[in-house]
Amino acid sequence: MSNQLTHRGLPTGMTRWDLLKMIESGRRVLGLSKGAVAYLRYAITHTMDIDYEPGRICAFWHGVTSIVDDPQISCDRRQISRIEVELEEKQYITKSCTPHSRRTGLRKNDVIKYEYGINLAPLIERVQEFQAAARKASFEQYDVVRLRGQIRKLFSDIRALDSEDALDSATQILPSRRPSTVNSYERLKKIAEALEAVFNDFCVEDSMGEMSHQSDISPTPITKEKKKKKTCTPKEHEGEYELQTTPQMATLLASERLREHIQFYASGRGTANNPDWRSIELATQERAHEHGIKTQTWQYMCRQLGNRRTALCLIIADRNAERTDRCKVRDVDKAFVGLGKKCARDQAILGSLYGELVRHIEEAKNAR
Numbered sequence: 264m265s266n267q268l269t270h271r272g273l274p275t276g277m278t279r280w281d282l283l284k285m286i287e288s289g290r291r292v293l294g295l296s297k298g299a300v301a302y303l304r305y306a307i308t309h310t311m312d313i314d315y316e317p318g319r320i321c322a323f324w325h326g327v328t329s330i331v332d333d334p335q336i337s338c339d340r341r342q343i344s345r346i347e348v349e350l351e352e353k354q355y356i357t358k359s360c361t362p363h364s365r366r367t368g369l370r371k372n373d374v375i376k377y378e379y380g381i382n383l384a385p386l387i388e389r390v391q392e393f394q395a396a397a398r399k400a401s402f403e404q405y406d407v408v409r410l411r412g413q414i415r416k417l418f419s420d421i422r423a424l425d426s427e428d429a430l431d432s433a434t435q436i437l438p439s440r441r442p443s444t445v446n447s448y449e450r451l452k453k454i455a456e457a458l459e460a461v462f463n464d465f466c467v468e469d470s471m472g473e474m475s476h477q478s479d480i481s482p483t484p485i486t487k488e489k490k491k492k493k494t495c496t497p498k499e500h501e502g503e504y505e506l507q508t509t510p511q512m513a514t515l516l517a518s519e520r521l522r523e524h525i526q527f528y529a530s531g532r533g534t535a536n537n538p539d540w541r542s543i544e545l546a547t548q549e550r551a552h553e554h555g556i557k558t559q560t561w562q563y564m565c566r567q568l569g570n571r572r573t574a575l576c577l578i579i580a581d582r583n584a585e586r587t588d589r590c591k592v593r594d595v596d597k598a599f600v601g602l603g604k605k606c607a608r609d610q611a612i613l614g615s616l617y618g619e620l621v622r623h624i625e626e627a628k629n630a631r
Contacts, residue, residue, distance in 0.1 A: 268357055270384040272317030279315050282390060283307045289396025292403075295353075298338050302346045303355070305336055306383060313373050314383075321387060322359070324366035324380025347381070355389070357382040395530055402531025403448040405545065410451040411442040417458040421465070429465040433458055508575065510538050517543075518582050521550045540571055547574040550581055554595040564603045576602045 314321035368378030524546035529538035583592040
């Protein structure tokens with residue numbers, strides 16, 4: 264007799280259907296074929312909720328022929344055999360039966376007493392891996408929209424340079440000039456990085472050309488100081504250096520709900536233990552939507568203040584909504600917009616409000 268594999272169960276509140284949904288969502292991240300996911304869907308469907316409780320046996324013992332006959336499975340016997348080998352190699356299932364032997368098992372009072380078939384204990388034990396894969400897939404799906412918009416904007420900026428060489432270089436990177444035709448997240452990232460490099464390279468050449476031209480036509484040096492203008496580079500937001508806020512500080516300052524969003528996006532980016540600014544920017548944008556802040560308002564603030572300062576404005580307004588003193592915010596939408604207007608006039612205001620909120624949190628902790 265083979266050893267019966269039991270497991271530690273699913274996390275509290277999670278069902279087998281939640282497990283299946285995570286596997287389906289994170290399929291590409293996990294490197295699973297569509298056939299493998301269809302097989303796991305069949306396997307989970309033919310188990311019971313009680314099988315996923317701690318210390319239970321979770322398995323099914325349907326033969327390959329029975330699996331092939333299911334209308335949801337569009338695979339033949341050979342494909343099913345290959346899928347089982349694939350899943351066993353990835354350590355998602357364990358075969359408790361010997362090759363070519365008859366699969367069997369006993370379920371008594373809904374509890375599996377023994378089985379010689381396909382055991383799903385390894386699948387259940389790796390639930391955290393599936394959670395991370397689903398989060399990463401969700402993040403990538405969200406970021407694909409941003410990357411496509413960035414690529415379209417870069418093509419527009421490159422055309423505005425009025426340089427055939429620049430446009431030719433950009434077209435070689437993406438001949439169709441249509442990011443919607445690219446589905447791979449990694450490919451979109453590489454395209455955006457390459458186009459940005461082309462844009463920056465030709466901006467520098469353009470600026471150098473202007474300087475060379477000026478030196479040729481100027482008979483005498485100009486000694487009067489002139490305010491320098493940057494070419495083809497976004498205007499820096501004044502006072503950016505004054506804020507020494509790190510992503511870790513911003514995360515600690517965030518409300519509990521916002522912190523959950525930050526952890527979600529950080530996990531998707533592979534920085535769960537050390538959230539970066541991009542994760543915070545995505546999380547604050549989602550939190551802004553929850554507060555009813557319109558996308559146009561958010562984008563306008565980002566153009567005026569920059570993504571990082573806009574995120575900090577939302578963090579402050581969101582956290583102040585939880586306060587009980589005179590600084591309590593009743594309408595986060597209005598507070599966010601008002602804070603943005605003040606910061607646009609005077610960048611130092613954000614720093615002072617940030618410091619005031621930090622002091623308030625420290626005082627609240629000390630008062631406990």
